[in-house]
Amino acid sequence: MVSNVADYKTEVHNDWCPGCGDFGIVSAIQMALAEMEIPRHKAAIFSGVGCSGKTSHYLNVYGVHTLHGRVLPFSQGAKLANPEMTVVAVGGDGDGLGIGAGHFVAAGRRNVDMTYLIFNNGVYGLTKGQASPTLKLGLKTKSLPEPNVNQSVNPIALAIASGFTFVARGYAYDVRQLKDLIIAAVKHRGLSFLDVLQPCPTYNDINTRDWFSGMDNIDEMTNRPRPRIYKLEDVGYDPVVHIDSPAEENEKLTQALIKSNEWDSKIPTGIFYQNDISASYDERMSERIPNYLENPPAYQVISSGGKSITDISKMLDKLEI
Amino acid sequence: MSSIDLTWVIGGPQGGGVETAANIFAGACAGYGLKVFGKREFYSNIKGEHSYFGVRVSDKIVRSNVSGITMLVGFDAETLFRHADAVFDDGAIVYESDLSDIKIDEVHTLDAQFKERLKKYLLSKNKPLTIQGSLDAAKERGVTLYPVSFKEILGNLSDETKNPKLRGMFRMQNVLAVSISIGLLGLPPETLLKSVGSVFSRKAEIAEMNKTAANYAYNFSTVKYSKFKYQLYPIPKEEHTMLAQGFQSTSLGKIACGCRFQSYYPITPASDESVFLESNEIFEVENNRPGSTLVVQTEDEISAIGMIIGASLTGARSSTSTSGPGFSLMAEALGWAGINEVPIVVTLYQRSGPSTGLPTRHGQDDLQFAIHAGHGDFPRIVYASGDTEEGFYDTAKCFNFADIYQIPVIHMMDKFIASTVSTVKRFDPTKITIERGKLLEKIEEPGYKRFTPSPDGISPRSRLGLENGIFWNTGDESDESGHISEDPENRIYKMDKREHKMELALDQIPKEDQAINYGISDFCILSWGSTKGPILDAIEMLNKAGYKVGFIQIKMLHPFPTKYVQSLLSGVKKIIDIEANQSGQMGSLLNEYLDRKVDYYILKYTGRPMTCNELFDSIKKIIDNKSEKKQVLTYGV
Numbered sequence: 001m002v003s004n005v006a007d008y009k010t011e012v013h014n015d016w017c018p019g020c021g022d023f024g025i026v027s028a029i030q031m032a033l034a035e036m037e038i039p040r041h042k043a044a045i046f047s048g049v050g051c052s053g054k055t056s057h058y059l060n061v062y063g064v065h066t067l068h069g070r071v072l073p074f075s076q077g078a079k080l081a082n083p084e085m086t087v088v089a090v091g092g093d094g095d096g097l098g099i100g101a102g103h104f105v106a107a108g109r110r111n112v113d114m115t116y117l118i119f120n121n122g123v124y125g126l127t128k129g130q131a132s133p134t135l136k137l138g139l140k141t142k143s144l145p146e147p148n149v150n151q152s153v154n155p156i157a158l159a160i161a162s163g164f165t166f167v168a169r170g171y172a173y174d175v176r177q178l179k180d181l182i183i184a185a186v187k188h189r190g191l192s193f194l195d196v197l198q199p200c201p202t203y204n205d206i207n208t209r210d211w212f213s214g215m216d217n218i219d220e221m222t223n224r225p226r227p228r229i230y231k232l233e234d235v236g237y238d239p240v241v242h243i244d245s246p247a248e249e250n251e252k253l254t255q256a257l258i259k260s261n262e263w264d265s266k267i268p269t270g271i272f273y274q275n276d277i278s279a280s281y282d283e284r285m286s287e288r289i290p291n292y293l294e295n296p297p298a299y300q301v302i303s304s305g306g307k308s309i310t311d312i313s314k315m316l317d318k319l320e321i
Numbered sequence: 322m323s324s325i326d327l328t329w330v331i332g333g334p335q336g337g338g339v340e341t342a343a344n345i346f347a348g349a350c351a352g353y354g355l356k357v358f359g360k361r362e363f364y365s366n367i368k369g370e371h372s373y374f375g376v377r378v379s380d381k382i383v384r385s386n387v388s389g390i391t392m393l394v395g396f397d398a399e400t401l402f403r404h405a406d407a408v409f410d411d412g413a414i415v416y417e418s419d420l421s422d423i424k425i426d427e428v429h430t431l432d433a434q435f436k437e438r439l440k441k442y443l444l445s446k447n448k449p450l451t452i453q454g455s456l457d458a459a460k461e462r463g464v465t466l467y468p469v470s471f472k473e474i475l476g477n478l479s480d481e482t483k484n485p486k487l488r489g490m491f492r493m494q495n496v497l498a499v500s501i502s503i504g505l506l507g508l509p510p511e512t513l514l515k516s517v518g519s520v521f522s523r524k525a526e527i528a529e530m531n532k533t534a535a536n537y538a539y540n541f542s543t544v545k546y547s548k549f550k551y552q553l554y555p556i557p558k559e560e561h562t563m564l565a566q567g568f569q570s571t572s573l574g575k576i577a578c579g580c581r582f583q584s585y586y587p588i589t590p591a592s593d594e595s596v597f598l599e600s601n602e603i604f605e606v607e608n609n610r611p612g613s614t615l616v617v618q619t620e621d622e623i624s625a626i627g628m629i630i631g632a633s634l635t636g637a638r639s640s641t642s643t644s645g646p647g648f649s650l651m652a653e654a655l656g657w658a659g660i661n662e663v664p665i666v667v668t669l670y671q672r673s674g675p676s677t678g679l680p681t682r683h684g685q686d687d688l689q690f691a692i693h694a695g696h697g698d699f700p701r702i703v704y705a706s707g708d709t710e711e712g713f714y715d716t717a718k719c720f721n722f723a724d725i726y727q728i729p730v731i732h733m734m735d736k737f738i739a740s741t742v743s744t745v746k747r748f749d750p751t752k753i754t755i756e757r758g759k760l761l762e763k764i765e766e767p768g769y770k771r772f773t774p775s776p777d778g779i780s781p782r783s784r785l786g787l788e789n790g791i792f793w794n795t796g797d798e799s800d801e802s803g804h805i806s807e808d809p810e811n812r813i814y815k816m817d818k819r820e821h822k823m824e825l826a827l828d829q830i831p832k833e834d835q836a837i838n839y840g841i842s843d844f845c846i847l848s849w850g851s852t853k854g855p856i857l858d859a860i861e862m863l864n865k866a867g868y869k870v871g872f873i874q875i876k877m878l879h880p881f882p883t884k885y886v887q888s889l890l891s892g893v894k895k896i897i898d899i900e901a902n903q904s905g906q907m908g909s910l911l912n913e914y915l916d917r918k919v920d921y922y923i924l925k926y927t928g929r930p931m932t933c934n935e936l937f938d939s940i941k942k943i944i945d946n947k948s949e950k951k952q953v954l955t956y957g958v
Contacts (some may be wrong), residue, residue, distance in 0.1 A: 012804050041788045046631070049796065057793055057804050062785050064634065065795035065805075066627070067657055073619070073627025080615055081582050081632035081639065082786050103627075106620035289603055289613045297637035298786065300612050302579025303755035308717075309607040312577050316747055319563040321351045 005034045012057045019209075021172030021198030022051060022119060026058050028170070028178035029088065029117075033061065036183060038086050046075035048091030048100065050126045051200075052119040055090050069099030072107045072116065079114045082298035083282050086186060087114040094124045097133040097153050107191060108162025112281045115185045115192045118155060119172075121200035122207055129203030136263075142205045156260035156272055159193040160253055165275040166192035167256065169268065171229050172199065173209060177269065184271065190280040197229075197267070212267070232259065232270035241275040249275065325355065325380045327391035327551050329502060330407075331495070332373035332400030334430075335366050338495035342394075343374030344742065345499045345516045345535075347564055350378045351744050352512025354558035358383045358854075359742040360930065362957070365589070365680040370430055371399045376742075380556050384708065384743075384854030388934040388956045391551060392506070394498045396471060398423040398452055399430055402439060403958050405455040410463040413549055414456065415501055417494070418468035421453040435958075467505065467546055471497055478537045484530075493534050500535040504542030507552040513539060561747035567738035570709045570748070571668050572597040574716025575640060576604060576614060577750040580666070582632035582639040584617040584625040589681055590739040591642045591670040622647035626654040626667070633663050634794070636760060636784030638720055642668040644736075645687050646677065652694040655729050659699030661794040661803075662772070662780070662819065664723035664730075664758075668716070671735040673928040682928025683737040685850050685901040689909065691731045692879045700822045702726070703879040705733035707837075707853030710745050712738060715876070717753035718834060725758035725829075726822045727782060733878070737851040737901070737930040758782070764789040770801040774814075778821040823880040835882035837874040838889055844944055845871035845893040847886075847919075849878060849907050851930070852899050858933035859940060866937075868944050870897070875907065883914040895920040897943060899936065902926055922951040929957030 008030040016022050033043055043061035047053045049068035056063030062085075066074040075089040096104055096118045107116070122135040129143035133153045140147040159167045166188040170178035178196065185192035199209045210216070214225035232239070237259070241252045256273040286292045303309060329346060333339045340361060347357045356379050363372035375390070377383050390408045395401040396417045402425060408414055425436055425443075440450055446461070448454035460466055471494040479487035487493075496517060503513045517535045521528035572594045575583065585595040599616040606612040615632075619625045622643055629639035643651065648669055658665050669691060673684035691703045702722045706715040712734060723730040759781045771792035773780050783790030793803030798815060800806040827835075839857070846856055853874050863870055873889055875882070890896065898908040898919040903926045908919040923939045925931050935954045942948040 041786060041791055044785050057795070060791070062791055063793040065793070065797070067653055067796055070623060070627045070654065073624040074631040077582070077584065077628030077631025077639070078635055078785055080617065080628070081637040082635035085635070085786055102620050103624055106624065285615065289615070291610055292613060292615070295610050295612070297581035297615050297632060298635035298784065300579070300581050300637070301606065301609050302581070302638065304607070306754050306756060308577045308579065308750045308753055308755055309609065310577050310579065310612060310750070311605040311607060312573055312750055315573060315576070315601055316563065319565050319569065320747060321348060321562055321564050
């Protein structure tokens, strides 16, 4: 059984900028796949377009680098046709919350059993640093001619409102926590979303690694930085919907929304919301098509000796006169 | 006995049971062996706007509508205003007698332009601007009028059956109208009652009530009225005849040929296909577990095509069905499928564009777009079916093309075919073959590369989940493994590898699948898609009148079968291009590939399909050397 992190790496030259948060994310994905001992051919990484889009080339599993904004349609289609695959979709914040925002919302409603990671850095890196949907209003990152004129979207809140059943946030420079979050997300049955804070060292000169570490906010008593990032589990936050009741669900959704609004001085990471009770798409589909999971589209036998073996005679009988 | 060829038209407000009535009528005729060809016309509206259904009935195969109506049935004013003028001089109008005094201006669903035309016409005939005026104008031409009080019939029926409910069941006027028509046309009532039963088969009580009403109205008409001039009669029924709607052909083709994943976004007229697939999502499979089609309704057409690409990567035959506006949204992903050599089938039910255009009307507007959709050069096959029957068999062919050449295939259908109800030979699934090309079931050794060179340019295809089969795909240009490569030599290799598949397809796909030759003559029609039916019917009429004209139906529009069409056209003196679009889109292909210009165009872009008479007249004009270079057809409301 493979369980070596190196097995999940390709030899493709990695051309991300030095110090890019993306490196930590790729490592975390490789570590998570190794720890879960997922056979390489049973995993598929789908990516959007942008710096994060290259992720699929650096992982030695099935890798599908799709179109800008369209990673969710491609990956959902694959997962639905072959539910045996472990499917992880990755993309940037512009990819997923700008051009692909419609798919983000629709995917939440569907709740397909897969995982989606957004590499969230507030800028469109590969096109030289324009403001992305998560950049806060009024910020002027390095290459913007004028401060950002738009409000930012809150990815955690949007995921919760859209129906994602597992919503969490990681930090690209905390690889160990991120790896654990990826494992929890993959194991969750239903659509899991991970908002990964990923400083762009080249174009986002505001939300930098130092900023997240609180280097601009030194505690005068200890002379140490006050980190903005903190872990929800460290403050006794319980994200899990334990019982199947609207009241319980409501309470957990509400507390997650409140938490999702924390920013600036304190930024929570970890699991915001987890609902294992809500049925995933494959479960709903299995109610309609009882053998969907054991005989999914990818594995159905459709011909014998080049001839169709599907029996459509009943449908034709109905049309006969 | 004389031969049968008559057209029965029923109209009414959308949601008023017009379609049900037409299905009953078609079923009643087909049940006695008669051939029918029915076509529905409707507005983009749910309730209230005018819709009508024309059914042509014959003892021989009919493939198109005619200009004109033998018997018109109207239980609302708009139907009478709109169509009375189109009834043949020796035709008939069956109508609700209460409507006589309604004035043109009282019918709000009539558009202003039409009202003006109608008023002018009635004034020129010295008739009042009312239903009575319209009917009198028809009567003067020789049309027989059959006034019917549906209210009275319901009342009498209610008394006789001691069922007070029936008195107010105005919804049933459609069934009454069909039954009266069948009575006037002299067909025995058995298939009428059977047809009523099967249309309402979901609810036994309603079926019974409608059957009683049908029987009553049928008897009423045979007693009250003298028989109409034209009569229907049973003829020997051919075995295994179906009464099918066009969209059912591609749906059934998909199920039979193993399409197991379909995604779609609702759009007229394509979504009927997806709804049919979902309604029949589970089916039996010989010596196997039950099979199923996973039908996914997506948030938009971009997602629809994205999902089928993802599904196809797992080895499942996958497809989406859409119309022009949806296909516009799919253009980018089509290129992704092209560069990554992913087999997909897009069933394109065309309608009138541009933009929303005439959203519920017919058109062959998207040929050039289907050939060129997407940026950059990449191979694809654009394949067009001519009618319902072709739709079934071509669907299977399209999936084979997609698998063999690992390309996107665009299967051109249209609204005319989609909403045509006609008698067709039962589809025969044993006639279709399933060829999956170089799709791999197993890979023994490591070292697989997705785009490895091969003599024919087509590489063995792995699928997600296959051991030793890992590959990468990207919308960027890529190397043999599928990793991004901007190397100039690799670029030439990959571009040429992909484009070569078009030559291969032209070499390998049988000629008779590329174009159908119905006979060559000095004057030769070139066309594609659903114009086939009206053209074949028009040619029969022309032959009877002593005219000779050839016809080539091009099925594979891209890659264009240049050599084959060239050889067919070598002795042809004049090319007549017939298409349901404004610019003669296929004609441009002749110019592009054959360096030959079209001599005559017959085009129609009103959104209404061509009739055989229109074509007869316009082709005759050409042969008689009385035609301009371009004729634009206009029949239909």
